[in-house]
Amino acid sequence: MSATVAPHTGLSAHVGVDLGDFTLDVELDVAAGEILAVLGPNGSGKSTLLRALSGLRAIDRGRITLDGTVLDDPAAGTLVTPEARPVGFVFQEHLLFDHLSALENVAFGLRARGVRANDARSSARRWLDRVGLGEFADARPSRLSGGQAQRVALARALAIDPAMLLLDEPLAALDVRTRQDVRRSLREHLATFPGVRILVTHDPVDAYALADRVAVFEGGRVAQVGTISDVTAHPRSRYVAELVGTNLVRGVVADGVLTTDHGAHLVVAADPGPVFAVIRPQAITLSLGTDPTSSARNVLTGTIADIDRLGDRARVGVDGPIPLVAEITIGALEALDLRPGDPVHAVLKATDITTYPV
């Protein structure tokens, strides 16, 4: 493709968008060549972020700068329309144009930018070959499988040679097996893409497989940002804790006792001050009876909320002063004959609680 060397300095974005009673207010810096995964529950503002970055939604506050060019700055009255932004967008449901062949779909962006039909087509053909779908050039999108269609959509977004690539849950609409194929294809093409890449997902597996850094969105704000290993080891929100399958408690430590926001107590080995405490579900023992004697310093009494069987293990939710999830073997589950609603003691050692400052 073109041999021009653009000074890729990356994305610097402060995005403030008001949508009725929802407000998105996030600041993100993504270096050229970096892949940022945006994780978050539904309605946390992930898709709104991408709409703002692509120009489909003008921001109400803040400023978006890509490779030194201001794309949106309401205070200065600057707004670059979506068609004029060097941004490729891959949507959750490929959104290929049904009335055009796969080849014409990939050529669409070049044609829209005034490239002559023949040049656009030969360039589109190279992109189709690159995603391994050269033989489907003449096929209508309705004839393609979900995975093939998503790869065509990727080629279509890359064909315009964008400086930034936005991917909005590109794997979410695919079945499990296709997802792996497309994930592999994505990894390959994301690796060779020189610009900014932002991947919105609610699946931490995608983030693990594809991203350098993770930003976790909650309620329209960045709850946490960092490398993936950092975020998963030190979750700072209940959402992230649930994603990585662990228990997160927030509270204040004084004299070796953590007091939660709801007034429950945990004995911990930690310095005083406000902390997050992570408790691995495998570290929690469940026991019945009136008053279990144990060397463990923490005995929390509650009732069983739910039981999820996962292979030879079971995750047991315990409602109590501190809601916890414990992971025990199926053997233990059956030996104790646990049922939802049963009273139970959750037992854990102070040394099994990892704490870090808020």
Place this chain on the structure above:
Amino acid sequence: MTRRDDRAQLPAPVFVLAMVAIAFFALPFVGLLWRAPWGSMLGVLGQESVRTALWLSLRTSLVATALAFLFGVPLAWLLARVPFPGNSAVRALCTLSMVLPPVVGGVALFFSFGRRGLFGQYLDQWFDVRLPFTTWGVVVAQTFVSMPFLVITVESALRQMDRRHEDAARTLGGSRWYVFRRVTLPTIRPALIAGGVLAWARALGEFGATITFAGNFPGTTRTLPLATYLALETDPQEALVISLVLIAVSFAVLIGLRERWLSGARAALT
């Protein structure tokens, strides 16, 4: 087998009434076909007066359909996409002629665009344009009654289409106008065709507004429906033949729409 089972489950009074309804629609055609002068068919169709009326009808209805597309698609887009106050009132106004007696439409056109009409007098004075009792008057009357069919069909398709395709096209570098031509219009193609054919059929069959606004002059304003009505008094055979032509056209339209475009439109919208 299933057919017989279904019929057995239908309550007898419902079945009988449905049969009466079918007969009600079928019998007029039986009567018409029974009296049709099959032998002299080609002779009647070859008559100067019939050929003139046929040619006039084709020309005016096609021009009316073209005008319906030119103005009706933008109108449908406005109604479907722009949430302005009074949107539904404007829609009601623009589709009123579908339910209005056509004669009333013709009277309204006459008092607005007639030579002495509120606007017609200025058309006459300033532009030397006279619509009533001219072929353009026929076109205006036909457009007036037929455009709503296109508007409501296209509007509903525009409302139901997945607008994210337009978003995708814009992120690929398409201007609003480019996206409208290359994505929006092709996506609603089935509705454009269905609406266009319905509008054309309505224009072809227009009678009331035409005879009121444009009169009944052979060669300039006497379209096929007018010629049919006139012939019934002078030459019933001719009326029969023209009616058969119009029935054949309507049937072809209906079957064509059913088989192809309506199902296509439905598939595109779901």
